[in-house]
Amino acid sequence: MNKEYLMIPARNIKRRGLRSILTMLGIFIGIASVVGLISLGGALQNALEGQFGGLDLDILYFQNAETGFGPPGSTSIEKITSNEIRIIERINGVEIVIPRFIRPVSIEHNNIRDFGYATSIPKEREAQEIFYSLLKDTEKGNLLKTSDRKRVLLGSDYLDQRFERELRIGGTILIQGEEFRIAGILKPLDNFILNSAIYILEDDFKEILNIGDEYDILVIKVRDKDQTQRVAEEIARRIRNDRKQRVGEEDFSIQTAASSIEAVKNILMVVNIIIISIAAISLIVGGIGITNTMYTSILERTKEIGIMKAIGATNLQIAQLFLIESAILGLVGGIIGSTVGLTFAYLISFIGNTLLKGIDFSITFSPTLILGAIIFSLTIGIISGVVPAIQASNLNPVEALRK
């Protein structure tokens, strides 16, 4: 293509100075907000996935049907029994079954009462190791051993001054009114639920909360992650037989880590789409701005178009000139807009990471997003320019020259 095709539109854009800048500003604001919001939406999703402690493909969650007004498993009607745990343990491909409890408890120290979640630590060594691999290491003191009695491990949130004085390793706190000795306090993790919980051994847990032979939720580790689906089906079949239930009438559910956050992810996605659509409306307004500018441009250059036609320019050539001009407006607006939008998103994520300890609110740089945004903006520029360009190409040279 002839270089002139770029030179003429570029010169026109430059000549209109302030007005070109305003036109691009319209597109640039829209692109910046859309890019910024999409990036932050991604960061939100990262933060969410962090809260679920990584998506291990070889982990299944077994849980009875529940009303969902409390922590997982705690509101189910039928509890899981140790007999059922044995049934699942015997299934081929199951590496280990870790029973879990998560219950709200009252915590008292220095005559100040607080409330939080208590989580049980499994007693079997292997299960305990898997559990501890999630908690990493202690900031102070030690992890609990199966032989420990009435000892507690605290999440990193307890490093604060909520009891108006620092908690000492070896000191005591009251959990549900029972005295426990503090064995250790964990290092801060990327998960605010783990950070805010307190951890006690399964037997102590059952004792202070008066829990019999029942469990809230089972975490099942599968030997081979390709077999996860098959093992899940087998567990469902055996438990169904044991509870004498028909297919489709189960009062339990088996979820993979991925499927358990699917619902939350879906809600997040709907919210993101609504917000981004509202922001994207400004792109339409910006596009109309480009169309408007192009119309003006034609009016102002009627004579010029007449002359070009008089010396032999074809309709197509005229249309191309105007289309390229509007495309440049969209392109430049898109490039600046996505840069600013991304910068803005990084700024917010930086602030977020600083303020919200324990949540990984980071942006994943996505070349696809940036490229997509620039192409999108370019397309808006071209579409906005189509009608004006056709109008310009259809000008009658004789009349145009008379203007």
Add this chain to the structure above:
Amino acid sequence: MIQKKINQYIKISIENFKHRKTRTIMTLIGIIIAIAVLFTLISLSLGLQSYVNEQFEEIGSDKIFIQARGSNFGMAGDSTPIKLTTRDVDEIERVNGISQASYSVYGNVAVNYNSKTIYTMVVGLPTENRERLNLIIEGFTIKIERGRFFDLRERGRVIVGSKYEDVFGKPVEINDRININGKNFRVIGKLEPLGNDADDRLVYITTRDYEEMFDSQGRADIIIARINDKDNLERIRKDLTNRLDRLRGVNEKTRDYLILTPEELLETFQNILNIIYIFLIGIGSISLVVGGIGIANTMYTSVLERTKEIGIMKAIGATNSDITFIFLIESAILGLIGGGIGILIGSGIAKLIENIASQSVGSFISAAMPPWLIIGSLAFSSIIGALSGFFPARKASKIYVVEALRYE
């Protein structure tokens, strides 16, 4: 005199719009879209706000709620770390200024009917005396649609929420038997919808049946108290706190219960809603900024095109402020007309969303359009127009007569 001048300004502006029809229409569309979006968002926000306010008004400002601390982790009564009891209810009734106290209990249940099972929560309502039953019904704002509430000391009866029209494949009717956690109950009443799915799925039994089912002798998960002297709320709260602290053996730092007034609940709720509104409206405003830039752009073009005209006007005696006003009024009119049409379209969209929402999620999404919102939006869009026109207008007023007349 001023009136006449303004009329003249408006006439010039309209004349100018007619000359540049396409451009005027394009500029207007930008503002129309932006105002329509904002109007829709604000209208729906206000609708939700007034729904929330109505809900709290229905509870009545003469009631306070007492709840165990830590129970905000989940509503289920039997899993909360701290339990309140009917002894606390009785003690609260002794507080000077409190005329009546009542309570309810919650539990997770499996409800079976028509060979289908759903999992939900059961609410236990006290039936030991009429006053307690009435107070809790009033505090929960539940109303009977068909059938009746419990009689005193009645057993084995259940009242179901409005969702039981469809959850079991066939509607639950009065006198039907439904099974709750393995025990049969006869349906004596169906409630009017409360507006949200979870609440409308609740089932209600008497506290006696509840205690038998959950072995929860004397537990009270939520306590409601009616105060007969609203002006002395602080004194009543203090007296109540003293009595409960003594009874429960706690002090300021180990206190294991919370006292909430509807006003406080409303405030917490509104704070959350406000953050959401501000965020959404902030994003919606981006379009308006872009639309405003569109006006500014059109006005700059207009100033350039009319340089000669401005020169002539100045030559025959127009002052700088005359010129400024002509352009400011022109851009304000753009804003005003765009706003007017935007409001019409926005109110249409808001009504549409209200209709769709009432069929799919519930009646709590409604479009509110108070007169002040309409007038405010018109004024706002005119101001946006005028602001966008400010710099172009100033530029126009500073044009030199001699140079302007020479301008091609």
